[in-house]
Amino acid sequence: MSNPQSVLWSPTGSATEPAPEPTPAPVEVTGEVPPGRPRRHVPVPGPLDGHGPATVLAMCNQKGGVGKTTSTINLGAALAEYGRRVLLVDFDPQGALSVGLGVQPHQLETTIYNLIMERNVGIDDVIRPTTVEGMDLLPSNIDLSAAEVQLVTEVGREQTLGRTIGPVLDRYDYVLVDCQPSLGLLTVNALACADGVLIPLECEFFSLRGVALLMDTIEKVQDRLNPKLEITGILATMYDPRTLHTREVMTRVVEAFGDLVFDAVINRTVRFPETTVAGEPITRWATRSAGAEAYRALAREVIAR
Numbered sequence: 001m002s003n004p005q006s007v008l009w010s011p012t013g014s015a016t017e018p019a020p021e022p023t024p025a026p027v028e029v030t031g032e033v034p035p036g037r038p039r040r041h042v043p044v045p046g047p048l049d050g051h052g053p054a055t056v057l058a059m060c061n062q063k064g065g066v067g068k069t070t071s072t073i074n075l076g077a078a079l080a081e082y083g084r085r086v087l088l089v090d091f092d093p094q095g096a097l098s099v100g101l102g103v104q105p106h107q108l109e110t111t112i113y114n115l116i117m118e119r120n121v122g123i124d125d126v127i128r129p130t131t132v133e134g135m136d137l138l139p140s141n142i143d144l145s146a147a148e149v150q151l152v153t154e155v156g157r158e159q160t161l162g163r164t165i166g167p168v169l170d171r172y173d174y175v176l177v178d179c180q181p182s183l184g185l186l187t188v189n190a191l192a193c194a195d196g197v198l199i200p201l202e203c204e205f206f207s208l209r210g211v212a213l214l215m216d217t218i219e220k221v222q223d224r225l226n227p228k229l230e231i232t233g234i235l236a237t238m239y240d241p242r243t244l245h246t247r248e249v250m251t252r253v254v255e256a257f258g259d260l261v262f263d264a265v266i267n268r269t270v271r272f273p274e275t276t277v278a279g280e281p282i283t284r285w286a287t288r289s290a291g292a293e294a295y296r297a298l299a300r301e302v303i304a305r
């Protein structure tokens, strides 16, 4: 009899080798353009002469499970493929970003929590390389949930993350902050130090309802804390071109947000949960898959914006 633990923890394939492609969808799923709009021309980015100062992007949506962490990892990896230096900041106590890059959060001695709360910890003690060349990680774990409570009484509590990453901005071209699914103090910290917000939006009717609240928070942060904050773009995720429902939702998103919506659309595919088990971005796990290509298309748009 097989061990129940191993059954529970076995993904559809093995964690060392990509499983065969699932049954192909009846519709071509590569790089779908949002309905009702011609694809914009996005140049292939050229090489850089030097690096920094970084553009900080908050990957933000208070709705859970919409693809924030998946997009942070894979956009980061795609930007690194284009020669950009990238720092990924895990700013969610769940530590999913760290796990998705093969780091076991509970085994970490220092995380972003120590960096924020303890004066004697330097950022270079916490930053670690990833398997992707040019992409580093500031990991977190459940300790970070205490920071949200402890920061409430601090002076300048909303600028804590900005102060923390400030010293390394010159080394990177992009800093991507993976936010937790709430509009609490940690997320406000990310918005307060960001140049732009990237909003992953699940192509599902109820996800539209939360966006108004998110926009409201972004406006408040722009008014009170960070006038330079812009909305970099809205990324449609979990798109299933076979269902009328997701196409309708997508049409409404494009109607509501126009050019803010990226041409790159991320389809729903089992490949993404697989990459989490593998601890690698899809650009390395399934290099030529539609999902990897979609995140490369997104990276080109982000660089062009």
Ligand SMILES: Nc1ncnc2c1ncn2[C@@H]1O[C@H](COP(=O)(O)OP(=O)(O)OP(=O)(O)O)[C@@H](O)[C@H]1O
Binding pocket: 063, 064, 065, 066, 067, 068, 069, 070, 071, 092, 096, 179, 180, 181, 237, 238, 239, 266, 267, 268, 269, 270, 272, 273, 274, 276
């Ligand atoms: N395009 C996709 N197709 C199918 N599954 C996906 C896709 N993107 C992400 N997933 C899966 O959906 C789940 C949620 O994704 P992810 O963790 O990226 O969302 P999140 O917004 O960061 O969630 P949370 O709000 O909990 O932080 C994960 O299991 C992930 O592997």
Ligand SMILES: [Mg+2]
Binding pocket: 068, 069, 070, 092, 096, 097, 178, 179, 180
């Ligand atoms: Mg997440």
